Amino acid sequence: MGIVSSSLALCERELLIFKANLALNLARTFFISAVYILLFSYIGGSAIINVPVVAVNYANTPQSFQFLSSLALQQSISIIQSTSQFQAMQMLQAGKVSFVVVVLPGFPSSVPSVQVYYSNVQSTVTSFALSVIQERAEAFTIAQSFQSKFFLPSSDISPSVLSTRVNVASGAYKDFVFPGIIAMVIIFSSVFSGITIITDRLGGNIKSFLVTPINKGAILLSRILSCFVQTAIYIVVVLFVGEVSGIHVAMGAIGVIWVFLIGLMLSISFTSIAAIIASRTKDVQSATLVSQLVVIWFWLLSGGIFPILSLPSWLQGFSIIDPMTYATDALRNVVLLGSFPLSSIAIDFAILALSGVITTALSIMLFKSRLE
Amino acid sequence: MVAMGSRNMVEVQNLVKRFGSLTAVDHVSFQIHEGEIFGILGPNGAGKTTIINMLFNLLMPTSGKIRVSGIDISEEPFRVKRLLGLMTQETIVEADLTARENLRLFCKLYEIPSQEIDKRVQQGLEDAGLVEFADQRAGTFSGGMQRRLGLVRALIQEPKILVLDEPTSGLDIQNRNTMHNRIRELNRKGATIILTTQYLEEADILCDRIAIIDHGKMVAIGTPLQIKETTGSEKVLELVVGAQDTQRAISMLKSKFGISSVLQGDMIVALLDRKHEREFTRISKMLDSSGITVVSRSMHPPTLNDVFVKLTGARMRDRTGAMRGGQASVRWK
Numbered sequence A: 001m002g003i004v005s006s007s008l009a010l011c012e013r014e015l016l017i018f019k020a021n022l023a024l025n026l027a028r029t030f031f032i033s034a035v036y037i038l039l040f041s042y043i044g045g046s047a048i049i050n051v052p053v054v055a056v057n058y059a060n061t062p063q064s065f066q067f068l069s070s071l072a073l074q075q076s077i078s079i080i081q082s083t084s085q086f087q088a089m090q091m092l093q094a095g096k097v098s099f100v101v102v103v104l105p106g107f108p109s110s111v112p113s114v115q116v117y118y119s120n121v122q123s124t125v126t127s128f129a130l131s132v133i134q135e136r137a138e139a140f141t142i143a144q145s146f147q148s149k150f151f152l153p154s155s156d157i158s159p160s161v162l163s164t165r166v167n168v169a170s171g172a173y174k175d176f177v178f179p180g181i182i183a184m185v186i187i188f189s190s191v192f193s194g195i196t197i198i199t200d201r202l203g204g205n206i207k208s209f210l211v212t213p214i215n216k217g218a219i220l221l222s223r224i225l226s227c228f229v230q231t232a233i234y235i236v237v238v239l240f241v242g243e244v245s246g247i248h249v250a251m252g253a254i255g256v257i258w259v260f261l262i263g264l265m266l267s268i269s270f271t272s273i274a275a276i277i278a279s280r281t282k283d284v285q286s287a288t289l290v291s292q293l294v295v296i297w298f299w300l301l302s303g304g305i306f307p308i309l310s311l312p313s314w315l316q317g318f319s320i321i322d323p324m325t326y327a328t329d330a331l332r333n334v335v336l337l338g339s340f341p342l343s344s345i346a347i348d349f350a351i352l353a354l355s356g357v358i359t360t361a362l363s364i365m366l367f368k369s370r371l372e
Numbered sequence B: 001m002v003a004m005g006s007r008n009m010v011e012v013q014n015l016v017k018r019f020g021s022l023t024a025v026d027h028v029s030f031q032i033h034e035g036e037i038f039g040i041l042g043p044n045g046a047g048k049t050t051i052i053n054m055l056f057n058l059l060m061p062t063s064g065k066i067r068v069s070g071i072d073i074s075e076e077p078f079r080v081k082r083l084l085g086l087m088t089q090e091t092i093v094e095a096d097l098t099a100r101e102n103l104r105l106f107c108k109l110y111e112i113p114s115q116e117i118d119k120r121v122q123q124g125l126e127d128a129g130l131v132e133f134a135d136q137r138a139g140t141f142s143g144g145m146q147r148r149l150g151l152v153r154a155l156i157q158e159p160k161i162l163v164l165d166e167p168t169s170g171l172d173i174q175n176r177n178t179m180h181n182r183i184r185e186l187n188r189k190g191a192t193i194i195l196t197t198q199y200l201e202e203a204d205i206l207c208d209r210i211a212i213i214d215h216g217k218m219v220a221i222g223t224p225l226q227i228k229e230t231t232g233s234e235k236v237l238e239l240v241v242g243a244q245d246t247q248r249a250i251s252m253l254k255s256k257f258g259i260s261s262v263l264q265g266d267m268i269v270a271l272l273d274r275k276h277e278r279e280f281t282r283i284s285k286m287l288d289s290s291g292i293t294v295v296s297r298s299m300h301p302p303t304l305n306d307v308f309v310k311l312t313g314a315r316m317r318d319r320t321g322a323m324r325g326g327q328a329s330v331r332w333k
């Protein structure tokens, strides 16, 4: 087929250009990932403003609902409900939430009546949140004990709330943020590759290709293909930086393969998104500006640098339509948790594939009309 | 020059291209015969590149038809593209690729069988005189070297028709002559050549036939000789007088002899018909006696440049040129 051979020829051209600037490309990726990892490991998670909490309510009593809604009213906490403690614990282990609050059947009179699991990620915000949860739970259980007039509670022990620390991967914030950094490096390189379409268009290179009997689609396809190779190389660099700074892929060697697969899926969407931007803007400056804005928003909303649940709820809606969210989610399962629930990886992949198809189709359409 | 085939290699019929309110190409029609060097001559913004872009199906014509070797371009663009080779106006090489990689890339895009690629690339490097620079990045080449690489790249698929968009602008005299010789040589070997140019002398010495385009309209077509003859048996008078006397000299020519003249740079240029030709000495004396310092005076048969002035009107051109951002008239001597 014509489009395949011409795409491969153009892909080879892209890679030769990549090779010609290899040192620069690798250094950039190395420093970006190293800087982010260093930066975030010292911030230590204070970027989390709302602490995400999963609540599992086994009590189902009016008081238990009251207790949970009083937690939800706390400014620093955002609560989601779950019916399965297993699922909730998995979210905790994958670093998606900081706490699991289990309201036990006997709430508020049983001892203990609330079980709290919290991640070993150290931060001032999370320890503050832990004290808030404890305080709210005690308020309810103490009120209950006054009501029943059985005994006066002792102020220094609180048998009603049992807190358990759960080891989440290695527990440092830099581990949490590492999948986000992988995703970021991938989309930066994809967007960069997509944006060069505009330099090629303005420089006349694309004209010189279109003079030959190639299919116009090959210009975009070749870029996606070459971006695959570049993405793979960048992933190696980021994983290396991670390894050096003590972040290991929990899933091991298989996990590394998964990281590549997820990264490639993600790069399709963002190469195409950049190509769409490149076909709609007049010059490199505005294309770069627009794509940077888009990339930053996609990145912030993806849950890569802080949990989605800690975003204001009106922003969480945008996270759902952000392809990066699913890549970060999948990467986090691989890197932090070391396993993924089958349903979650299927959804992540399906959505990444769908977004790849939609953005590619759209960019081919827009780009063809632009080349007329 | 080769005997021209009777077959039309390119037929352009009533070609129109509008960009919004601007008509860049305005009902242009011409035929190009097999084996000829056909020149499209016109100033900046005349519409030359736009015509070429439509020939390669890079732009859709607003209306009109183009046939290449009898094939309608809009129906079978890929077949047509295999017959055509283009060297673009701005020299475009892949700056990060070596000369060899540049040529290999285009071999692949033209789907040249892989066993033949090495041979063609080597031949191309030899033709361009770039063998010893074959593995250096094209971005480091001089303008002349890049242009030579661009030319062999346009020839890599052995096109029947070679299209050169301003092949010599920006080249020094030596490189320009080399390019001219190369074009003649390719033509001798049988290629039909279409070239655009802003240089009248170039069109004159190189082309078998010329179409003059101005503001998208074709104002003349024919051999250089035929075009020069359109001015009849006129002669061209060129006068350079002291700067302070210029306007006086122009009005004097008008009032005393009924000759209308235009100012091109420092030079007063007028077309003289047969009656006025004999008056050259009288005009000369008359200027001297009225105290105008005449720096130089001459009379000669018209060149293409003079024809162009007559056909388009340099004065009118200067005005519209200014309106279009002043780019239109700058490169005309």
Ligand SMILES: Nc1ncnc2c1ncn2[C@@H]1O[C@H](COP(=O)(O)OP(=O)(O)OP(=O)(O)O)[C@@H](O)[C@H]1O
Pocket (backbone or CB within 6 Å): B019, B022, B024, B042, B043, B044, B045, B046, B047, B048, B049, B050, B051, B089, B198
């Ligand atoms: N894509 C476009 N959109 C709008 N206007 C255009 C476009 N391409 C060309 N033009 C306009 O059409 C006119 C003809 O341009 P064209 O490039 O064909 O001129 P040219 O004869 O090749 O000039 P030059 O000698 O400067 O190369 C110019 O006024 C130009 O501004």
Ligand SMILES: [Mg+2]
Pocket (backbone or CB within 6 Å): B048, B049, B050, B089, B165
């Ligand atoms: Mg041009």
